[in-house]
Amino acid sequence: MKEIKVFAPATVANLSCGFDVLGCCLDNVGDEMIIRENDLNEVRITKITGQDLPMEADKNVAGVAVKSLLTRLGSDKGFDIEIDKKILPGSGIGSSAASSAGAVYAVNYLLGEPYTLKELIPFAMAGEMLASGNAHADNVAPALLGGFSLIRSYEPLEVISLPVPPDLKMVILHPLIEIKTRDSRSIIKQNVSLRNAISQWGNLGAFVSALYSNDYELLGRSLKDEIVEPVRSILIPYFSELQKLSKEEGALGFGISGSGPSVFALCKGEKVAEKVRDSIQNFYCKKGIDFNLHLSGISNEGVKIL
């Protein structure tokens, strides 16, 4: 039977000024998945390593995403899904999105690519719906398309791929504490001041302009969030100290990844990123908090065949 092995990348969504609409794709953090056709007309999760996650297809985001694709296509084919889970669930860097995106990408490939990458997004969103009760697209879109994805609209869904300035690097700190996406959403106020909203859209407009013009300093100045960060950052140990530290070491900007607890520092160039990473590491070691730390580029490609 046909099979394919893919790399399903981690992603950083809710990028400061781009809350709910902007995410990007990391190039060296992600899961590995093997998808294999079976002759049982059934979608099965046959193996999960690295993490303890539901093996029942209807309770696993990858299973749900694939079933959503097959249903739309009217296909009764069956697939076995193996996941080597390297992205920790609940880390805030698109763990569920990677599984959903990787699975629909692989199945679509094995079926002869009936759908474009953009058309796969809604199927992967079905996985997100299961994971967090909210079918957001700002992780699955960059996981499938690579680079920066902007969600212009949800109804109808419209995703725009934005250019990636070549020297961008990201440092990701994952404090090993758990925040459920569902809980993290519930603390956000459902009304915002017009004044803060205006700041936010001014900054997002500038961020998009900076991506097109490779203006790294402007990227940094635009990475502000006066709406969600002030509330959510309270859940992250030493958020403001980390933000200050990162900027002192030269990071362009610093914010919460997804719904946390991971945080990201966006940097220009590998050297600055290494300095930022090392300082964060020293700081968190001194505080005695367990953590994972990544340094990654922004990948122009999403899910990749291995």
Place this chain on the structure above:
Amino acid sequence: MKEIKVFAPATVANLSCGFDVLGCCLDNVGDEMIIRENDLNEVRITKITGQDLPMEADKNVAGVAVKSLLTRLGSDKGFDIEIDKKILPGSGIGSSAASSAGAVYAVNYLLGEPYTLKELIPFAMAGEMLASGNAHADNVAPALLGGFSLIRSYEPLEVISLPVPPDLKMVILHPLIEIKTRDSRSIIKQNVSLRNAISQWGNLGAFVSALYSNDYELLGRSLKDEIVEPVRSILIPYFSELQKLSKEEGALGFGISGSGPSVFALCKGEKVAEKVRDSIQNFYCKKGIDFNLHLSGISNEGVKIL
């Protein structure tokens, strides 16, 4: 004594999704101004044609803007300002901004250009403060810089110039009714739903992307405003009919210019713009409402020396 004659362009601000942060510069609608050095160490409004506006420098936006520039520069030079006012005050296409921008541009030129165009923006904003009680920059910035201006931040002031897709045309309808900017602001709610705010910043991000990628269709889809337009459009006779009509004739988008009552239709190409203009004209004639109507390109240059 040295003198200069300038064209001070009309501008369209609050461009739908870019409320308070985005404006653009028209190329064939504007005032003419003559600024002349005098030896009286005094700023004077010496002549105003076309409109009945304050001749006292401290009560005229051009006088206030120039005085703000001279004060900052520590200069005691005097200037006479003549304004041939072609943009109707209260029309919503930057009448006060044109006078303020034209005056500071001309005086700066006569003084040997101590300031860059961007540095002139705060002086012109002093004129806006007098006109509307609010020192907004989204008219004066495009009036000085040309093209599309995005205000990323007010404190500190940062204005970003965005590219202009070559085929963009604007039809501007000015229904001859009066809405004071001050009143038009007071009806806006000071809190908005997070949901609407997210739509707005998704659209603004997409609009900026479309300007860089010359994606006219995306420009049109992004020109939405779920926050201010629903409230302000009530003040404009037949707003929704005009919006529908314009889109049927091929306009990319349709919205309120500034704080109204003018409305704009953004179009790709002269021919579509002419169709839109003619339909609007027929419609408003039938309704028996007096109006002015303009068809203009977006100018890459702001104030121009004549």
